[in-house]
Amino acid sequence: MPKPDLRLYGLLDASLGAERLPILARQAAENGATLLQYRDKTAGTRDLVESACAIRAALEGTGVPLLVNDRVDVALAAGAAGVHLGREDMAPEDARALLGPRAIVGITVKNEADALGAASPAVDYACIGGVFETLSKRNPDPPVGLAGLAALRRLVASLSPDLPVGAIAGIDAERLASVLAAGADGIAVISALFHSDDVPRTAGSLRAAVDAGLSGRPA
Template sequence: MTRIDYRLNAIVDAGLADIGHLPDLAAIAARNGATLIQYRDKTASTRLMIERAQAIRDALLGTGVPLVVNDRVDVALAAGADGVHLGADDMAADTARRLLGPDAIIGLTVKTPEDADRAGRAPVDYACIGGVFETLSKVNPDPPVGLDGLKALRDTIRRLNPALPVGAIAGITLDRIPEVIAAGADGVAVISALFRTTDIGGAVRDFRTRIDMASKETRI
């Protein structure tokens, strides 16, 4: 499996098309400090998703930043993406690993203690806990887990797999980064606070700087 730098996962959601060309948004994020790009699309056809994922992949060439596709192993394979991010109702991680191979990146969403136990035992490269706070970027029927829930779920994962990177998602703002990192996250996944801003590159740089500072303070 692959060691992932999960400090800043910039999620390029299809809903951002009103802001700009998705590959361009991905490239801006990658060139300004994002360490992982995730393409998420809940409505497009399979053909369009493959085309978009390929275009994002091409836009990231030379940046060294990997691309994962949300939910869809088939799209990740067809587009030549670096891997996939799986939710609780998606393909099982061991099946995805068998299809994608040992070098692919596989991430899991974690919302419950059962999810955390599964993530700690699964052949995955990172886990992302959420939603930590309320968010407008995604309809979420489950209540936020909060900082205490983040810490508890992270501790469950780490007891089973101490080296697995653990991220946090949902409602993550620049000001919340220190408390999220202090609660045990290695990094964060962000959409609106990065892309729905007047200066996307600046927002990405600010997030990366704050994450690195918070991580350094936590280690002291």
């Protein structure tokens, strides 16, 4: 199974408006996004499934996978490609058992203990962060910064050399080069992409910048 492509990982947060999410998903997918995640921390299960189904339908034909944040049950019900899990969510091994071998299972890495969990064969990718401060999510943990990102990236690589690793929180067009230089294989974004006045153009611009940054990095 191909490794998840984290180059431009768009997070479709509920704050963007449920009715807009399928439209934004399609625009992002058609213009450079490589992976998308639906995130809603407050809605009821039935509403979550309905929204996830609508987003998945909007992505048909694009080849861009849709993941669901936290909720393995919602991913199953909506036919999503997989889940993204935090430290308080279901264990990756349990999620894998429920979702099957072809699903994508990603985890958040905030510290060394989380990085050790990335070595599990049930994990398909890790996302380190928050790297910078962000207004998109309440986060009790302080940002790891570029030095922390680089250190955690090295630790993950020592345990699982081929695991794709992204970076999240506060990343925009000005910061993405430094994030990639610190070792990230891609960027996970909300505001930098979906708060744009022109999502298609911004997706294309971010993707081009990520590709350029990765092409200039030593192999």
